[in-house]
Amino acid sequence: MHSRCRAGKYCGFADAATSLVQGGQDVTVQGADIVDCAIDWHLRLSTASEHDWLRFTEWLEADAEHAAAYNRVLEDDILAAPMLNLATEAQGSVVRIEGRRDGWRKRRGWIAVAGGALAASMAAMVYLPSTQPGAAAPSSIVTAPGEKREMTLADGSRVEMNGGTELVMDSPRQVSLVRGQAVFHVRHNPAAPFQVAIGDVVLRDVGTVFDVSNEAGRLGVQVAEGAVTYQPDRERLTLHKGMALSARAGDDRILVRSVPAEAVGGWRQGRLAFREAALREVAAEIRRTTGHDLTVATPVADMPFTGSIRLAGNAEQDATHVANLTGLSARRAGSGWILTSTRDAPN
Structure with a gap:
């Protein structure tokens, strides 16, 4: 028996006949x-x-x-987002998910992506606990800080790895992002969704371009095409093209903000964008992207920073640029640079 939607039309549900x-x-x-x-x-x-x-x-x-x-x-x-108890901020919205999470283990949900008429731009991304068996001999691919690497996989999908990144190729359509950041250009194949595992959760995709980062318990997802629905537990949240999601392990808040679609994966062009990121996190991302030895003095390490940084590729110039943006001082520390409060800087 065919399944019908409310209008009585055939919508292709699973309990319908196998053909439309x-x-x-x-x-x-x-x-x-x-x-x-x-x-x-x-x-x-x-x-x-x-x-x-x-x-x-x-x-x-x-x-x-x-x-x-x-x-x-x-x-x-x-x-209809009020049902999610959204708290709107100046540049984004914070969704509080009731009950704190133990790492990523209990952050369950799924992401469904739709948008764009062409099959190549369609995506269905799912966020759920990883249950796929690992391949017999997964291979690990690691980039050093400042190193970039682009790979074309057997299925035609492409991966652009930022520096300081480790990917484990579990199977031709399943990878694990152990740490770091990568942009995935997934070849459309609804019969075999592409999977990116981050800890105990998985992003499942059947064909789109998206950026994923995993660094010290911080998860970031940016989608360049379509629309994304994120559903942890019973609650639902939708992201559209040009929007980003940020979450932290052990935190029950999820930050949603707008980003220019063309800026997704901006690290590839030396552009880094931050919103209320601790300076130590900013420095860590600069180290990963450029390989520069940049650190932040403890008294100002947690100072929040919001803004965009255009990297010059020169350690001194980049350290000085960040110092000017944050009202700090940059000085040499061994073979690298450290950001300190101006009052702590040597005369």
Whole structure:
């Protein structure tokens, strides 16, 4: 028996027939019926099976209007955000998830991505506990601080690794980001979603471009295309193209902010952007990206910084630039540089 959405049209749900073709004729829905199907998919995805995700991807790709309707549903979901207890800040929103998390282990949820009419830009990203068995002999790929590396995988997907990054290739479509940062250009294949594991959670993707960072318990995800729905436990949050999500292990808050879509993975062009990041975190990211030995004196290490830093590639210039932006002093410390309060700087 075919499953119907509220409009009585076939939407391709998992309990429908395996084909969306009935009697040799393609089943299509139009107008408000498409929106009804989009709403039904949005409601079903919180408990979707693997087969459901494949059917959802097929439905999105069947017609550009399907993706457009689903995006409108996601936008309406954002407008209904008060149910999430959102606390709006100047540049972003903080979502408090009830109950503190023990590392990443209990930060469960899924991310579903839709948007764009072409199959290559469609994505379904899932955030859930890792259950995939590891490959027999996973290989580890490591970049030194300041080193960049680009790889083309067997399936045609590409990975751009920042410095100070470690990736473990568990299988042709499954990698683990142990530490560091990378941009993934995933080749579309809904039958075999690409997986990026971070600790005990997984980002699952079937075809898009996104940036992921994992550093000292801080997780960051930036999406350059489509729309992303993040659902930890029962609560739901939607990110659109040009938005970013930040979370910390052991914290029950998730920061959502806007970023220019073209700025996603800006480290590749020597651009780093921060929002309320501790200076020690800023210095760590500069070290990772450039290889410069830059540290921050303990009294100012936790001073928050919001802004964009354009790296020159020269250790002295970059240290001086950051010092000017933060009202600190930069001075030599052995073979590197240290940022200190101006009152602590030697005369």
